[in-house]
Amino acid sequence: MPGILSRRLLLAAAPSLALASVARAQSWPNGSIRLVVPFAPGGSTDIAARFLADGLSQRLGVTVVVENRAGAGATTGSQVVADAAPDGQTLVMSNIASHAISPTLYGNRVRYNPVSSFSHIAMVITNPSVWVVNKDSGINSLADLVRMAKGKQGGLDMASSGAGSSNHLLIVRFCQQNNIDFTHVPFRGAGPAMQAVIAGQVPMMSDSLPSAAAHIRQGSVRAIAMSSAERHPSFPEVPTFREAGFDLVSTSWFALSGPAGMPAAIVQRLNRETRDFVSTPAAQARFAELGGTAGDMTPEEFTAFVAAEVERWAPVVRASGATVN
Amino acid sequence: MRLNTKNLISGGIFILVAVIGLWLNTDHTLGSARRMGPGYMPMLSFGLLGVLGAIVFLGGLFNGPDPLARWTRLEVMAVPLGIVAFFAGYFIADATGLFTGWYPLGWGAFAGCLALSVAPGWRPIGLVHAGLAVFGLMLEQFGLIASITTMCIVAAFADPTHRVKGVIGMIIFLCVLCWLVFIYELDIRVPVWPVFLTQ
Amino acid sequence: MELLIQNLAHGFSVALSVENVLFAFIGCVIGTAIGVLPGIGPVATISLLLPITFGQPATTAIIMLAGIYYGSQYGGSTTAILLNLPGEVSSVVTTLEGYKMARRGRAGAALATAAIGSFFAGTVATIFVAASGPLLTSVALSFGPADYFSLMLLGLIISAVLAQGSVIKAIAMVVLGVSLGLVGTDVQTGQQRFTFGIPELSDGIGFVTIAMGMFGIAEIILNLERPESRNVLSGNVGSLWLTKEEWKRATPSVLRGTALGSVLGILPGGGAALSAFGSYMMERRLSKYKHEFGTGAIEGVAGPESANNAASQTSFIPLLTLGIPSNAVMALMVGALIIQGIQPGPRMVEAQPDLFWGLIASMWVGNLMLLVINLPLIGVWVKLLQVPYKYMYPAILTFCAIGVYSLNNNVFDVYQMLAFGIFGYLCSKLRMEPAPLLIGFVLGPMMEEHLRRAMLLSRGDAMVFLERPISATLLGIGFIALATMLLPGLRSKKDAALQE
Structure with a gap:
């Protein structure tokens, strides 16, 4: 057992030896870097973070250790990083939940400001939402969905991976725009929700593309719309909301941020390494399988992006009726 | 009845x-x-x-009798004393302003459990939990080794048959074992040595 | 049938490659070790080890992770039997009879029963997965929210009915457990309930925190209070192997537990825990030695241990056939597969036959390894009981403290465990059983979720629970179980049986 477990150390040690000269040139990074994931292990944020940690470990020459700090709509872990020293040794896998939705959803329970309490470093991966329906539901398009929802008393049952998730809020926006009634059926995670759709207990679900991709490819559910601006290269047959005549674009994102006040040099270096890493063919291929797109933003662009996201989601969150108080 | x-x-x-x-x-x-x-x-x-x-x-009211074991006078006294000590510990630690986060709660629990232990009958419950409280108070500042040592010393008083030599041996063994299992193998995120010495 | 044998043969050719056997072995050893350590569970370990698997072939990686999973299920029963520490939900039941057996000097027999029962159940369940996995998936799919709710309600009734002592108090403890399970964020609205503004409570109270406090820490104190009884163990360990009589009693229980566990394991959520509890109840009803239950009846170890191991094998069915994880460990497996570039789902059988059949074959190989690893170790574990208790308890305390801290790297969990230690001590003094509380705590949140979803989908019509045949049947069984226990005539019989 010791021999095997220390393989992990070896894995980390080999590149660090190779890159020792690079690391010595600056005082940062100084020992292993902590990458806080504000969700439980196994989810899409966790997968993205571990993938990034692996790549950054090799590029920076120090171990990037993933630490899961789940809770309170991803705000618990983000708070830890907001409070940490801005020395570049503690980073967070920021995402649409922790930095765009939860600050409004949780209101004054969140002590950090999603923009100013962080040094936003780089976008890692973005992916659209996809709406899937049960095979035998008789729904073939968004127009069918609207027609059916209007015909049904109490509205159509619509499932999502959880209240206050970006997928849920997409349903809220859609139904508001089209003046239709709906019954939101929240689940604990995408897996059980997908099961309910396959079994026909709920006719449709709004899901993130990475978790739905396999089921769409296998034909166990039917995809009727994608929330990206253009058709997704991996799923060219699925129309976008816009094409179907509904003005909705929504992408969820996973990114890298640190505490506010990090030295610009470190931010730049991390930004460069992250962008280099996610643009390698291997990473691109992996992202394509997942249905995601590698991010490519400067720290300034990304900071502006986060600010815009907070603005964009605040009214939707309030309208969704999802509250924590 | x-x-x-x-x-x-x-x-x-x-x-x-x-x-x-x-x-x-x-x-x-x-x-x-x-x-x-x-x-x-x-x-x-x-x-x-x-x-x-x-x-x-x-x-x-009817299906007894099933009485509790008799308490000595000291045991009866120690319970309210422990509760008072808990709140005193909590509020004093909080009021000094030196402690934030969960530290006041830890001090409260520690004080309460120690106060409960004035009665010999409550020593197992009081000292075992006092040990846990000390562990919580020390872990993040003084590191794993010091916390285990202190916790074991406090908890050892719960069993009157403990002798100094045995306790020392046990602590050394436990520290080595925990270091091997939790630090070397599992690599949990916790300081091993006091933070003020390593930084 | 021929095809099945052909497929299994292919699976074994994959599973028996040197590398795969090696990693299955490593997985089993690590799994057993973390199962024995309180606090550190398979979820934490697998997430820690995930990066190692990036460099391995997918099949090897999954075989190792699977080994960790069922190894930990097995290891958890070791501490449950020896120290009354249930490391996993499914080993809560094992403490009921296993720990009593150990106190009676039959620790060796209890451990051997658990090992052999688990191996047998694992073997049967493996064949079951291979033969009927895809078919059974449709059964699992036909379970709607109303059916789940009724199943869980039945589970709770069972856990109360089979507890020792007063049924009413046991039901009250179940309900208290359900209430404790409500602490945290409400799934449907995201509202914080009973958290007192403490962010650490927003994800609820941890299972391990309660289990360690109410079983582990409280037990230390109770043992310290009665120095005479704890020393009995060091004097008289007894034979390590089962007697002829014990074999005869354990065999039917193993068979029944295996059957029940195999079926319940397919259901997502709580399968292993429910099947262990269900099996315990079944044994208690069917055993000729009812009077020994509560004092260390071997049936109470053999049945549940077989059931939970069978369930942990069959819980792979939804993952392998639908790509749907049935518990947290399976969710991590999905993550591991996705990182490897494999999408778990119905097409895995065709697209990845090596992985699919290799994993199934390796389940059996892994179970064999667990037996080989653990049977010789029984002597070592039992020796552990001969360590004077005054040296044992600080070690248990230390492992609990570090284990609980490492769940979230937060000392608040240590203080929570402290509070549950005091509460657990109080409970045992007042004859309030902690086991029903724990099962209520685990099933409560799921029950609420399914209740609310069922009512949402039925538009507020409670009749849905009686209209669906599965749900109605389950409720009927629950009602009968409750009625027989509360009816005066039968109740006195139970009391007599319990008082021996």
């Missing part, structure tokens, strides 16, 4: 929890049977708990 003291007390605990729960639950919207709000299930479960508590309590 054949009083069943144990059932009377447990029934009382159930009722107390149910009442507190239902009272706290007034903050939550009940919703309707179709669209249950966050308060619906708590209403059902705390309500049921209250009813069951009442049945246990009423039954306890």
Whole structure:
């Protein structure tokens, strides 16, 4: 057992030896870097973070250790990083939940400001939402969905991976725009929700593309719309909301941020390494399988992006009726 | 009347929890049977708990006797003393302003458990928990080794047959074992040595 | 049938490659070790080890992770039997009879029963997965929210009915457990309930925190209070192997537990825990030695241990056939597969036959390894009981403290465990059983979720629970179980049986 477990150390040690000269040139990074994931292990944020940690470990020459700090709509872990020293040794896998939705959803329970309490470093991966329906539901398009929802008393049952998730809020926006009634059926995670759709207990679900991709490819559910601006290269047959005549674009994102006040040099270096890493063919291929797109933003662009996201989601969150108080 | 003291007390605990729960639950919207709000299930479960508590309590009036073990005078005194010490420890630690986060709670728990231990009969429960409280207080500042050592010393007083040599040997063994298992193998995120020495 | 044998043969050719056997072995050893350590569970370990698997072939990686999973299920029963520490939900039941057996000097027999029962159940369940996995998936799919709710309600009734002592108090403890499970964020609205503004409570109270406090820490104190009884163990360990009589009693229980566990394991959520509890109840009803239950009946170890191991094998069915994880460990497996570039789902059988059949074959190989690893170790574990208790308890305390801290790297969990230690001690003094509380705590949140979803989908019509045949049947069984226990005539029989 010791021999095997220390393989992990070896894995980390080999590149660090190779890159020792690079690391010595600056005082940062100084020992292993902590990458806080504000969700439980196994989810899409966790997968993205571990993938990034692996790549950054090799590029920076120090171990990037993933630490899961789940809770309170991803705000618990983000708070830890907001409070940490801005020395570049503690980073967070920021995402649409922790930095765009939860600050409004949780209101004054969140002590950090999603923009100013962080040094936003780089976008890692973005992916659209996809709406899937049960095979035998008789729904073939968004127009069918609207027609059916209007015909049904109490509205159509619509499932999502959880209240206050970006997928849920997409349903809220859609139904508001089209003046239709709906019954939101929240689940604990995408897996059980997908099961309910396959079994026909709920006719449709709004899901993130990475978790739905396999089921769409296998034909166990039917995809009727994608929330990206253009058709997704991996799923060219699925129309976008816009094409179907509904003005909705929504992408969820996973990114890298640190505490506010990090030295610009470190931010730049991390930004460069992250962008280099996610643009390698291997990473691109992996992202394509997942249905995601590698991010490519400067720290300034990304900071502006986060600010815009907070603005964009605040009214939707309030309208969704999802509250924590 | 054949009083069943144990059932009377447990029934009382159930009722107390149910009442507190239902009272706290007034903050939550009940919703309707179709669209249950966050308060619906708590209403059902705390309500049921209250009813069951009442049945246990009423039954306890007749289905005894099942008395508690007799307490000595010191043991009776130590319980309120422990509770007072808990709150004193908490508020004093909080008021000094030196401690933030969970430290005041830790000090409270430590003080309460120590105060409870003045009665020899309460030493197992008091000192084992005092050991845990010390562990919580020390871990993040003084590191794993110091915390284990202190916890074991405190907890060792819970068993009067412990001797100094045995305790030292046990602590060394435990420190080595924990370092191997938790630090070397599992690599959990915790300081091993005092933070002020390593930084 | 021929095809099945052909497929299994292919699976074994994959599973028996040197590398795969090696990693299955490593997985089993690590799994057993973390199962024995309180606090550190398979979820934490697998997430820690995930990066190692990036460099391995997918099949090897999954075989190792699977080994960790069922190894930990097995290891958890070791501490449950020896120290009354249930490391996993499914080993809560094992403490009921296993720990009593150990106190009676039959620790060796209890451990051997658990090992052999688990191996047998694992073997049967493996064949079951291979033969009927895809078919059974449709059964699992036909379970709607109303059916789940009724199943869990039945589970809770069972856990109360089979507890020792007063049924009413046991039901009250179940309900208290359900209430404790409500603490945290409400899934449907995201509202915080009963958290007192403490962010650490927003994800609820941890299972391990409660289990360690109410079983582990409280047990230390109770043992310290009665120095005479704890020393009995060091004097008289007894034979390590089962007697002829014990074999005869354990065999039917193993068979029944295996059957029940195999079926319940397919259901997502709580399968292993429910099947262990269900099996315990079944044994208690069917055993000729009812009077020994509560004092260390071997049936109470053999049945549940077989059931939970069978369930942990069959819980792979939804993952392998639908790509749907049935518990947290399976969710991590999905993550591991996705990182490897494999999408778990119905097409895995065709697209990845090596992985699919290799994993199934390796389940059996892994179970064999667990037996080989653990049977010789029984002597070592039992020796552990001969360590004077005054040296044992600081070690248990230390492992609990570090284990609980490492869940979230937060000392608040240590203080929570402290509070549950005091509460657990109080409970045992007042004859309030902690086991029903724990099972209520685990099943409560799921029950609420399914209740609310069922009512949402039925538009508020409670009749849905009686209209669906599965749900109605389950409720009927629950009602009968409750009625027989509360009816005066039968109740006195139970009391007599319990008082021995």
